[in-house]
Amino acid sequence: MxxxxxxxxxxxxxxxxxxxxxxxxxxxxxxxxxxxxxxxxxxxxxxxxxxxxxxxxxxxxxxxxxxxxxxxxxxxxxxxxxxxxxxxxxxxxxxxxxxxxxxxxxxxxxxxxxxxxxxxxxxxxxxxxxxxxxxxxxxxxxxxxxxxxxxxxxxxxxxxxxxxxxxxxxxxxxxDLLPAGHRFELGKANLLRDGDAITLIANGTLTHRMLKAADLLSEQGIEARVLNMATVRPIDVEAVVAAALKTGAILTAEEHSTFGGLGSAIAEFVVAEAPVPMKILGVPGIFAPTGSAEFLLDEFGMSPAAIAEAAVALIARKSSRA
Amino acid sequence: MQPNDLDRIARQIRLRDLQAVFEAGAGHIGGEMSAIDILTALYFRVLRIWPDQPKHPDRDRFVLSKGHVALALYVTLAKRGFLPEEEIGTFLKPHSRLNGHPNCTKVPGVETNTGPLGHGLPVAVGMAKAAKLTGAGYRTYVLTGDGEMQEGSNWEAIAAAAQFGLDNLTLIIDHNRFQQGAALKDTNDLAPFRAKLEAFGWDATEINGNDMDQIVPALERRGARPHAIVAHTNKGHGISFMQDKVDWHHKVPNAEQYQIALTELSEAL
CATH class of the missing domain: 3.40.50.970 (Thiamin diphosphate (ThDP)-binding fold, Pyr/PP domains)
Structure with missing residues (x-):
């Protein structure tokens, strides 16, 4: 990878x-x-x-x-x-x-x-x-x-x-992130990297940024689980609950508003099934300024480095609860 | 089936529709009465359909775009054998599949879900286009309200139908001159329709949409272009005190009015 x-x-x-x-x-x-x-x-x-x-x-x-x-x-x-x-x-x-x-x-x-x-x-x-x-x-x-x-x-x-x-x-x-010959299954997330400090979940153009962020975290000794979750509906509830129980924190990122998207869909099940600290990265409910997609993703805190920082902060919240 | 027989069936459908509106305490009786002659001609004469095989690939398609007159469609479908006639008694009741707008996933004979206006004609264009692409011989009919033609999506579809050369598509506009709150002419008056449709590249004919002798030949007409029938109808047709009264868009008769209406429709039988 x-x-x-x-x-x-x-x-x-x-x-x-x-x-x-x-x-x-x-x-x-x-x-x-x-x-x-x-x-x-x-x-x-x-x-x-x-x-x-x-x-x-x-x-x-x-x-x-x-x-x-x-x-x-x-x-x-x-x-x-x-x-x-x-x-x-x-x-x-x-x-x-x-x-x-x-x-x-x-x-x-x-x-x-x-x-x-x-x-x-x-x-x-x-x-x-x-x-x-x-x-x-x-x-x-x-x-x-x-x-x-x-x-x-x-x-x-x-x-x-x-x-x-x-x-x-x-x-x-x-x-390309998934193996050649990959078969799509509706409502099934793909485990791209395993770890137990936190789970990073994304889809679309954010999945590869999440993997880069996981690399940066690994350099700091933090092993993050990374899930690619292409299916926003139906959500892979099993993978979400397992991530919450096993890693205790979930960070999501998406090329979408933070209102109502992938992170919201995941949160709906986290609050009901396995409440843990969560953060949803995306466009924070505003009309975005001018710039390329790559620029705007960075602008809204979704560069690999910024994602890694958000993960560290979320892990700290998890620890403070323990 | 001949026009006289069709008239008799239309009166029976009117009567059952009136009873169901009264029993349910809701419905869109004015627009149902205006459209029932057209529905009768379609289901008892024009459409090539098999009630025991509602998904038969060669069936003619009918789309009720003015979905709020679902009850008139349900009564017609029941009379034609798509539904048990006694099921009309469940109209609008909890968990009935006969809700206020037709649902194709539950009601045999319904082709697509309508309710929001301006949806049926684009879907009908897709049905007719599919027949052109596959070589299927079925024909597609769609019934809209005249007020409904204020929805812009209809005119997108009208332009596309002409562009695609859909000579296998018939649009019937139930031109009863009233929409929910007022007369068409006092709201956003699209009439006269004919010249507009012809300008878009359609053939258009104008008929009395409550006269079987005019409805049947119009529906059976075949030409080289998509065909629009501007059907001049009366809202509340068949019930004297409802005719051409905007109030009767979705008003429910009281007991006294119901008796008068019953008598009028029964006498006509």
């Missing part, structure tokens, strides 16, 4: 998504892509050139896009509805609720460029509310893969799963 972290080759997870989508499309003529003029930003150019009729571009009309996705599924197709996550979830939230989740439509929603991938474009284009908006909806698994390997595995899984799915992808480069 250390070699990967030390000299990472970074991957855009959209490439893994479309590679699998095109493989699925070749095997199954029912696979269709739906988009809102986002052929380029969703990287659907290859799909379009191979199967132009199966690329359903509704234009800049996200409410219609999601409804059309539900109708395509009703007609027996397997639609992957793709758009910038800020618009897909924000503009069409009621369609996601009624047409997809409540109707239990077999539609795969793919939020592209989520989090602060569009950092410089400002808060209208940040999608740091999407976990909160989607994870309250019944029937809708919410998944944020941490690397290209997990992205590919999650897309394969979503195509096999009968029902709605929300995949939250980024365009920000991340190193």
């Amino acid at each position: 250390k070699d990967v972290i030390a000299s990472p080759k970074l991957h855009d997870c959209r490439d893994a998504f479309v590679a699998v989508l095109e493989r699925l499309g070749a095997d199954n003529p029912k696979v269709v892509a739906v988009c809102n003029d986002s052929v380029g930003s969703s990287k659907l150019g290859g799909f379009k050139s191979r199967w132009p009729e199966r690329l359903v571009n509704v234009g800049i009309a996200e409410q219609n896009m999601v409804g059309v996705g539900a109708g395509l599924a009703n007609g027996g197709l397997l639609p992957f509805v793709c758009g910038a996550s800020c618009f897909l979830t924000g503009r069409s939230l009621e369609q996601i609720k009624a047409d997809i989740a409540y109707s239990n439509a077999n539609v795969k929603l793919v939020g592209i460029s989520s989090g602060m991938a569009y950092g410089e474009l400002g808060p209208t284009h940040h999608s740091i509310e999407d976990f909160a908006w989607t994870r309250v909806l019944p029937n809708l698994p919410v998944i944020a893969p941490c690397d290209s390997i997990e992205t590919a595995a999650a897309v394969e899984w979503a195509a096999r799963y009968e029902g709605p799915v929300f995949l939250r992808l980024s365009r920000v480069g991340v190193p």
